[in-house]
Amino acid sequence: MSACNIDVIKQIGRYYNVPVGTVCYSTDKILTTVLDKESIEGFTSIVLRLAGVNGKGASKEQSLLSYQWLEHIAMYANQAASNPAFAKGFLQGINKALEKNTYLTGQYLDVTDIAGYYVLYPMIERLSVSEQESLINVCRWTKHIQAQPRVCSNQKPLPLNTLNLAILAPAVH
């Protein structure tokens, strides 16, 4: 089971409303597509290319941060998808990063969050309530990302029980 797969690419394409070309796996099992007669290989390269049409104006620092997170996700998400024990550590790392940051790259929503959301979706979906509770920052981020326009056009938003609890017992003020 692969996490950074063809479906994720198609979802990102739908989000940005851009064509994704014919996405397939090359003989080396690398995700590949052809856009504007140019062959693009690898999850990160394709995702950045899809966002590039709309993601202009980002600072260099911001685009490098995106690149690093996407590479991080591309490197570990597939193993996390097939191995729940590995997924735990993988998600905890992201949870830690989101403790002090609103978005993966810091203060701005960008393609990293969109791609990250689609990749992590099945992993978060299978978490138990108590596991969700221990990944509270990931859950808050998920709830925020899936509330953004166009993100959930083709799949249901994830039910996040731990957050429902917070709504039933809101902070007193």
Add this chain to the structure above:
Amino acid sequence: MKCQCQSHRSSPLSLRNFPPSLSEVPTMAAGVLYTYPENFRAYKALIAAQYSGADVKVAPNFVFGETNKSAEFLKKFPAGKVPAYESADGKVLLSESNAIAYYVSDAALRGGDAATQARVWQWASWADSELLPASCAWVFPYLGIMQFNKQNVERAKQDLLAALKVLDSHLLTRTFLVTERITLADIIVFTTLIHAFQHVLEPSLRAGLGNVSRWFGTLAAQARVRAVLGALALCAQAPVYDAKKFHDLSHKKDSGDKKKEKKAEKKEQPKKKEEPQPELADEIDEKPKESKDPFDSMPKGTFNMDDFKRCYSNEDEAKSIPYFWEKFDPENYSIWYAEYKYPEELAKVFMSCNLITGMFQRLDKMRKQAFASVCLFGEDNNSSISGVWVWRGQDLAFPLSPDWQIDYESYDWKKLDPASPETKKLVQEYFSWSGADSKGRKFNQGKIFK
């Protein structure tokens, strides 16, 4: 125009399909805001206007204490308070910052349904009743606007921290206060907290309010907020009361006897609304503006930074480090050791490296007269950052320019004695990227500032 008519004729339905946002355009608030500069209350309306697109201009030539006491002003705004708002057609006159901000907002900022709008109101009232009085009573003594009374300041501190704890637990599961986007609630609570974050909420207090800090940082970074505020410098260390400042400020304005009266009154009533800020604005104005190269004012000495950097880049450390010691001019240059204060917060190695290179980038203008080797020790989730810096002058260089002050407060700085063998050893280790940190973590990566 012609084009529009044709489209109506060809598809009469298009009128009905007009997005609702378009129908709001004619009612969009255009007008003038009366305020003194850097008034956090005025920021509410100015930020809201950035989001809604309302055309709100700050009245030019406004003089606090004069304009708002003039007969013309009092006729429109009997309370004589600022900020005050006047619509372009003169029909809408408002005082009270929350009302003004509400007026210049759009539907998205005010909240969609009644329940959401009510929640926005709830936070606005909460900010005024729970945050503002405590924040003023805590911050103003340190700015010299109010007399320092330890007991009062301590109580205000406890009150504000208690309120912020409530906010912190609210934001544990939420990105923004009311909905999944920025609303007027976020803008009002954020602007109310600006003074506290700038002057009294030192890093260790902020660390205990992780969710509030995250939310505050995200708001401060939004392009539309920055358009109004610029870059915010957060409080770097616990504030210190300066009795002289209070004395100077409270005597500076004593010329008018009426004002003196008010000043006395203010001491008893920290909540008193508008008077304290003008001094505050003065305060901020007095800070030095950016200069060209702050190092220019210091003697050049005999150490040539460029030559050393060239040598360091081209030669092996076995050659460049002795070269450094041979040429180094301890009269006019200093060597510093810097250690990142919050190693427990470092997670992924690549993020830590970004922290270092990010700092270097922000210090770009310092490059000419400074050199540093900053190293990351350890691995993911168990690492530390420290480095050795060299620059012109004997004091910490960062306060010289407002552009350099973003990162340095996150580090502990220790001036090194160029003559001591320990310094020789540190320079050797950091310049050649060898050795380990104080906890024995191995060298992982190094970055050179040159």
